[in-house]
Amino acid sequence: MANIDGGPGTSDSLKTFGAVLKVFRERAALTREQLAEEVIYSPHTISSIEQGRRMPPEDFVERAEEVLDAFGVLRVAARNVARQPGLAAWFRLWAQLEKTAVTLCVYECRVVPGLLQTEAYARAVMLDVPPPPTEKELAERIAARLARKELLRREPPIALSFIIEEAVLLRRTGGDEVTREQLDHLIECARLWNVEIQIMPLRQPHHAGTDGPMQLMETREHRWLGYAEGQQTGQLVAGRKDVSLMQMRYARMRSQALSPADSVELLKRMRGEL
Incomplete structure (x- = not known):
């Protein structure tokens, strides 16, 4: 050997x-x-x-x-x-895998998912979390995040599902102007035929996602992978039992969140209140 x-x-x-x-x-x-x-x-x-x-x-x-x-x-x-400049070390593999995925499901309770962020929102998020990046690091991170957004309109298309906590949008990260632009962008993305956005309402006594953010991916071979992220770390989940558990939780959250149509109406109301 x-x-x-x-x-x-x-x-x-x-x-x-x-x-x-x-x-x-x-x-x-x-x-x-x-x-x-x-x-x-x-x-x-x-x-x-x-x-x-x-x-x-x-x-x-x-x-x-x-x-x-x-x-x-x-x-x-x-x-x-x-x-790969601009991507966190623990996220690079997942970012490469998602380029060839056929289905991607994302639940977020911290910030708007990176694939849906505007440049101004991304900049605000990156500047908020210590330590502050250098100008070069900030430019690399923003470029990498914006490049990933090409996935929304990729050919062949990918089926995208997002569940976002209402509290994330109520926080108004970056201020009112940044939030207005971000809400407009979410409404625009929701019009894409391959993108489904659901908002988890602020008042929801039954919530299957209290263990934190997660992502699920279906590969070209129609196998499923999971991904979970925390402070300075990310974990690829490949075990069938563990991925099945994540799928079960995501399916439950889809039933607990607002419907896609009601989610868009909420986004419009939130936009009108700014």
Whole structure:
């Protein structure tokens, strides 16, 4: 079995690839030793890759992709082993995967989802959270976020579902003018045939999303992945049981939130009150 020494030092993208490899290895219920036999690499090498201390060789990626039935995620993660300016390290893989998704579902309780943000709203959010970015960092982050918005009108189209807490919009991030523009943009996005926006009302005694924000994605192979994010961290969810649980919660939230039509009416009323 091959063993790899040397290679680049630990980087955010290497750590991300290692974490994704571990997720799919555990999903397949394989130990490092068992995976080593299947991919013809040493357990030491697999440990190093999972810890973000080794660059994954191309043949390793291909073998692991097949053995772990990772439906293309490991290949995408391997291409992502490089810095992408403007995107948080823990989010880069998900941002790459969403480019080829056929369905994307997003629940947010902190801010307007990035795919729906205006430039002014994005700038306000980025400047609010310490530490303050440099001008270069701010420009990179805004450019990366705006580039992701191309997904709304991608060909072939992607089915997009968003559930946003009403409280997020009542906060008026960035002030009244920024909020007016953001509300107008949400109303415009809701007119797109492939985009569904639902508002979770402020008063809702039954709420399936109290564990926090989450995203769900259907791949081209019609397999589902989940993503959850916290302070300075993000987690790809690939286990069938865990993804099923997230799907159950998202489905419940869709029934608890306002309908798409009622959500647009609420957005219009909120816009008129500014």
